[in-house]
Amino acid sequence: MRVSVDDDVCAGHGVCTMLCPEIFVLDDAGFARAVVEEVAPELEAIAREASLRCPTQAIRVD
């Protein structure tokens, strides 16, 4: 599974970073980015949950 954050859509709520800090961090401006592109199998479920719970639907999982 691959994961990415759309910079143009992220509003910086931080839901993703609270759910899964192993994948998502907030940058200095307060917006999220994924620190990994390829998600480890044991983190796939939480990555999907972060995508579903993102208020602006900025997280893409493939």
Ligand code: SF4
């Ligand atoms: S939950 Fe969505 S809007 Fe909030 S920081 Fe993460 S990607 Fe950005």
